[in-house]
Amino acid sequence: MNKMMTAMAAMTLAMGLAACAEENAETTATASESGSLAGTWKADVASAQAENDVDSYVFADGTYTCNSCKPAFSITANGEWQEVDRPGVDALKVAMVDDMTISSASRRGDKQLGESTWTVSEDGQTMTIAWTNMDGEETTEGTTVLQRTAAGPDGSHAASGDWELKEIGPMSDAALTFSYEIDGDTIISKGNSGGYTAVLGGDAVTPEDDETGGVVKVEKTGENTYRETYMRDGEVINVLDLTVEGDTLKGVSTDPRDDSVFRWTATRQS
Known part of the structure; x- marks a missing residue:
């Protein structure tokens, strides 16, 4: 549509500004109908x-394991950068901030790609992930809320277990x-x-x-x-x-x- 509208604007400008609004409206309608x-x-x-989209994590004994990642992987969760072999990412940083909170970040080379904070609710049934994506023309932010479908192993962090999407919260335009x-x-x-x-x-x-x-x-x-x-x-x-x-x-x-x-x-x- 952008190329079509550019050509139409040039034509209507030559014919006179009075035709511009009418022609643009007709072009948009035709594009929508077709x-x-x-x-x-x-x-x-x-x-x-x-649907059928379950995230499965374990935070225990100083280690983070993503069982639902393809392929699954584990790294040390001590708040320091850890080298990983993941598509588009070569280092991750994960920390168990407290009993209900996880922080994470990713980078490629010297460029930090994003960061997030995972907060588990008091009843342990939902988890809100507040994220920042730095890998784009603009830095964007948003939140995602997950709901628990299975508990994690005994003694593991509250963020452990199986989770599915509950809702996507507000995010940058x-x-x-x-x-x-x-x-x-x-x-x-x-x-x-x-x-x-x-x-x-x-x-x-x-x-x-x-x-x-x-x-x-x-x-x-x-x-x-x-x-x-x-x-x-x-x-x-x-x-x-x-x-x-x-x-x-x-x-x-x-x-x-x-x-x-x-x-x-x-x-x-x-």
Whole structure:
């Protein structure tokens, strides 16, 4: 839509400013009716729903273990940087601040990528993660609330156990806003943490500024539906199906490795 609107603006300027508002309105309506993905979108945090998505952690004996990570791993949780071999991350720092609180941070090289504080409720049934993401054009912040589905091992920290998404709290607008441009078979995705330029139905491409070794393949699967398939080392790690319904975009993200599903909607901003 951005390229289409730029061309339309040039045409209407030559014809006179009186035509500009009318032509722009008609262009937007046509794009919405035809199910165009092109435009700027803002995700609705209240729409987020997770299925079969369980986070499993153990904090005990000075060690942090992430059982739900792919692959699972363990590091010393003493508040000092620990080298790790994870996609896009080469060091983590985890500390058990007190009986109900965990702090963590990540970095790649000399660049700190993010930090978070995990706080377990008094009854031990929910955990709020306040996070800061520094790996983008803008630093963004937000909160995520998890609810317990299983207790951790006896004697472990309160943050141990199995958790699932309860709700996503407020977060920075920059973390929620993204855009697509479509010019013929070329599709361009942009967001605060990067994007990609690909050919619909073409070969997989490496997203901009990607440090994880991943690639994405994009295809148009219907009149108003699209699919992004993310892969690493030849393995599909996520499939995002997008459906445009006027000014609403519905996303369904599936991880075929564990059949977890994440659903959300976004509203067209332009």
